Amino acid sequence: MAVHDAMDVLSGKWKISIISSICYYNKRRFSDILNDVHGISNKMLSKELKELEINKLVKRTVLDTQPISVQYQLTAYGMTLKTIINDLTAWGLEHRKVIIGK
Numbered sequence: 001m002a003v004h005d006a007m008d009v010l011s012g013k014w015k016i017s018i019i020s021s022i023c024y025y026n027k028r029r030f031s032d033i034l035n036d037v038h039g040i041s042n043k044m045l046s047k048e049l050k051e052l053e054i055n056k057l058v059k060r061t062v063l064d065t066q067p068i069s070v071q072y073q074l075t076a077y078g079m080t081l082k083t084i085i086n087d088l089t090a091w092g093l094e095h096r097k098v099i100i101g102k
Contacts, residue, residue, distance in 0.1 A: 009055050014040050014048050016088065019078070022058065023085050027073045057081065 010016060014037060021036035022028050028036070034045055049072060052058040057078035061071045074081070 009057070012048065014044060015052065016085070018045070018048055018052065019057065019074070019081055020085050020089070022072055022074055023079075023082055027071050030070050030072070033072065052078075 010019075017037045017040075018033055021033050025032070030045070030049075033049075034040065034042065037045065040048075049058060049060070053060055056075055058072050059075050059078075061073070063069045063071055
């Protein structure tokens with residue numbers, strides 16, 4: 001059940017990429033994540049960030065700027081995924097070498 005529970009929280013096309021963007025840069029604004037995660041719409045990014053926030057992986061902070069901007073960062077609990085993200089990155093690079101030789 002543990003793997004099922006983890007996949008339930010992290011499933012979908014976008015969540016790992018969103019977490020990766022925030023993890024790599026530590027703090028990201030909505031528009032920065034939107035630029036990092038190619039192909040995601042504003043609406044989908046908003047939905048996924050809300051789900052990550054509900055699951056206590058991401059913290060949302062409204063900045064006192066003009067215009068108002070929102071910043072996201074991983075919670076302490078979300079930071080526990082950093083090793084997994086780094087491992088997935090390393091595996092993805094190795095997989096690319098195996099498949100296409102680059």
